Amino acid sequence: MTDILIVEDDKELSVLLTDFLRSEGYTVSAVESGERAVQLFERYGARLVVLDINLPDMNGFAVCSKLRENADTPILIVSARTDKEDKLNGLDLGADDYIEKPYDIDILLAKIKGIFKRRYQRSMLSASGVTLNLADRTAEIDGRPVELAAKEFDLLALLIENQGKALKKEYLFSCIWGSDSDSELQTLHVHINRLRQKLGDDPKNARRLLTVWGVGYKFV
């Protein structure tokens, strides 16, 4: 998964921004249309999206809500449109910020840094007696160390990161596995099952890793 997905049709600006952010150590993908943005995001995901509103195909707002359907990845809208209505619209759609063009690239960087720090630089994730140490990828359950396989760890981390929130199976799958084949959703079930065993959770009476019927799973 790349750190930052840039959706910007101004090629020059896009390249500039991409290079700049790369020089700051982020991995960056850039696309020039809404269509491609959604495509790329659904396939590979991203940790943060910088989204222009005026795009050749879809409207940026449409992209925003499309992305928001599954993920709550931070979205920074960047636009030359300065109307109040546009801003409210963007924020209502779940954008984390609405930055007017032209913007100062250092300010943008500061905001991006802030979001990454708040959002991703946690070294520990914990909830309901489960603690994940993201640095050394160890896990503790009710104070006891537990061995988690890589996929299990990632899956649990994702769930705990969004604790309390019901996550769609498709979303979970695309986050961990990246693409979406059909029958392979089954795989997710298997992994959930294995996780539950290690968590000591009985699905019929799960205390932590709950099934949300018709939707997916949530960690509480």
Add this chain to the structure above:
Amino acid sequence: MTDILIVEDDKELSVLLTDFLRSEGYTVSAVESGERAVQLFERYGARLVVLDINLPDMNGFAVCSKLRENADTPILIVSARTDKEDKLNGLDLGADDYIEKPYDIDILLAKIKGIFKRRYQRSMLSASGVTLNLADRTAEIDGRPVELAAKEFDLLALLIENQGKALKKEYLFSCIWGSDSDSELQTLHVHINRLRQKLGDDPKNARRLLTVWGVGYKFV
């Protein structure tokens, strides 16, 4: 713990903002100095801080870093100082946003709402004692948790979203089921029926989910 702590020495502005946010359902405390802000925060905490930079005593930046020492409560800096340096400074200190004065109060609200939603998963729909938490797809009726099946949840959410408004059966059906077959409208009746049972609503004397004869249903 109050939802929002306002740190602002302009009394008029402070009162305006306080009233406005209260009318939006937040609990609000307001202070006029950095000293008091830190004091109050350490004593009672807050879920979000709106922080002015120009304060009579301490500098707002100092307040910001002071608050950050212990808590990672979201901080929105609001200031008449528009220098790039100030903004960078604020963001580096861990502020979630730096909003220039004069600001539009609706934009501020939108940002606050966004933070509450992202951070505290407060994205609720509620009416007449029924509360749906869209994030984790749980429901409460008169304070009691209730299990709703996927279709039931979606249907109720749609009705509450448009509360007070009579929705045509065909509309409801196409929203939830997507297509529109004829005889299957009956299905909607069945689901409404189940919802009413869970809501404790007797159709003859419904208090919440009303039948609008010849049209459809409405939630009041």
Add this chain to the structure above:
DNA sequence: GCAGGTGGTGATCATTTTATGACCGATATT
């Protein structure tokens, strides 16, 4: 008050979704 249409409701049952044990190839470990 009657007829026809509209809405309500319990029961049934096929379908969809989820759970889980077994298996197997790939990869890492000793």
Add this chain to the structure above:
DNA sequence: AATATCGGTCATAAAATGATCACCACCTGC
């Protein structure tokens, strides 16, 4: 090379849902 672990697929079981049916109740216009 032997062994263990991981991670994926398959087959099958179990569970929940939700569509439909059948029938009843109610409304409304005549």
